[in-house]
Amino acid sequence: MGEFVRLEVADGVGTLRLDRPKMNALCFAMLEEIRALSVEAGERDDVAAVVIYGGERLFAAGADIKELDALSGADAPALALRLHGSLDAVAAIPKPVIAAVTGFALGGGCELAMCADVRLCAEDAQLGLPEMLLGVIPGAGGTQRLPRLVGPGRAKELLFTGRFVQAPEALRIGLVDRVVPSVDVYPEALAWAKQFVNGPAAALRGAKSAVDRGIEVDLATGLAVERDVFAALWATEDKQIGMRSFVEHGPGKAVFTGR
Numbered sequence: 001m002g003e004f005v006r007l008e009v010a011d012g013v014g015t016l017r018l019d020r021p022k023m024n025a026l027c028f029a030m031l032e033e034i035r036a037l038s039v040e041a042g043e044r045d046d047v048a049a050v051v052i053y054g055g056e057r058l059f060a061a062g063a064d065i066k067e068l069d070a071l072s073g074a075d076a077p078a079l080a081l082r083l084h085g086s087l088d089a090v091a092a093i094p095k096p097v098i099a100a101v102t103g104f105a106l107g108g109g110c111e112l113a114m115c116a117d118v119r120l121c122a123e124d125a126q127l128g129l130p131e132m133l134l135g136v137i138p139g140a141g142g143t144q145r146l147p148r149l150v151g152p153g154r155a156k157e158l159l160f161t162g163r164f165v166q167a168p169e170a171l172r173i174g175l176v177d178r179v180v181p182s183v184d185v186y187p188e189a190l191a192w193a194k195q196f197v198n199g200p201a202a203a204l205r206g207a208k209s210a211v212d213r214g215i216e217v218d219l220a221t222g223l224a225v226e227r228d229v230f231a232a233l234w235a236t237e238d239k240q241i242g243m244r245s246f247v248e249h250g251p252g253k254a255v256f257t258g259r
Contacts, residue, residue, distance in 0.1 A: 002033030012197030023061035049193035060109025100189035122182035130162035201258035
């Protein structure tokens, strides 16, 4: 556990809990804790899926600008590597990951949410990348992950203006996947994550890898990625269990081992 980020594990679900009052500003120490705990969540056998949550009031209102303002131009390349290293670790968790967004998810907070596989947000949540208003651009993956979610035209408009996006628009353009009442955000995220407990871990990992790798390449190469993952899963115990259960009992009744 870190000073500002905790990995809370219960009933097979790990919650990556951001806790740096008042605004969950992503300071350097917090970014390192996010990186380390993301790696831990990915490696732990008792974690089947992960929820990223900033609390009832807000998700994360961006980077710690006071820390960034103290850096010189010579520090910027190392800063970019640090930012990418932390958030890339979240994206690389080889398990289903959902961001439970309340309040604000701005700047680095929005970039963190975009690292999840699914984003669920409150009806009154606001998301955005306002770095342009500071005279810079997002430095933790925002210029790359945002257009992959909403398309290049919408992404450029949001990046150029730095405006905040309300939850209904975020849902409409694909920045988030579900919108629920604020009080339901964390319970709904937990419910989504719990469906993967005792699930086919290797197949889940394979599906995530195939999508994430395939989206970066042309269709023919992506199909080759899929073939490789598909073939590798044929050697798993879960494949044997799943197909035998289907034949004997019908769909949806398999009890997987995760191997």
